[in-house]
Structures are given as structure tokens and as C-alpha cells.
Amino acid sequence: MVVLMKQFLLMFALASALHAADQAKVTKTVHITAERYTFSPSRVTVKQGDVIEFLVSSDDTDHGFKIPSAGIDAAVPQSGKGELRVIFIAREKGKFAFECSRPCGAGHNLMRGEIVVK
Secondary structure: OHHHHHHHHHHHHHHHHHHHHHHOOOOEEEEEEEEOOEEEOOEEEEOOOOEEEEEEEEOOOOEEEEEHHHOEEEEEOOOOOOOEEEEEEOOOOEEEEEEOOOOOOOOHHHOEEEEEEO
16 A cells, blocks of 8 residues: 555656646746767756757758756657657756767767756
């Protein structure tokens, strides 16, 4: 019985968090292009409290878009196959790294950027 109650509470908390994220109003949209071996722009500045929708597209092959501190790691489809939409909530001030998380060639480890929250 205790295990079932814990599972229910965990599912309820997850559903509440997802609902809160759905209710967050996007305050800024940022278009990012991924291309061997860069993101453009590679530096994005936002305000604390902003809800950012990143629209990430590729000019060549498959890439990834990972923001480790936010637990975001998603695939960016190759050129002509769509774009990735990711929501990032700038809860605290600071610098937050993002990187390509799909091996895309010899310069893959150089494919990085940062979000600056002021």
C-alpha cells in the first residue's frame, strides 16, 4: 500500500510539473542554427524569469541540443527534416552551457554555446 501511494504521489508531482511547464508563457523565441561545428548564435542573453523557446535547426547533418544544467538533451533533425523546439526557463542568473550531444564529426567537441541570464 505504501509503495502504491508513493508511486501515485510521484505521478501526481510529475503531472503537476508538466502542467506548470505547459502553462508557462513563452516570453522570448530564439532561433539557433546548428552546423558543423558551431551553433549560431553561440551566445544568447536573456532576463531572469524569461521563458525561452529555442527553435533549433540544422544546416547539414543530425545534431543534438543539450543544456546539462536543465536536463535537456534532444535531437536536432538534419537539414530539411524539421526543427527542434525546446523550452528553457531562466530561473536564476548565471551562465548555462549548451552543446551538441550527437557525434557529428571531428570538430564535434568544439560545438558549444552559452545562455547568459541577467
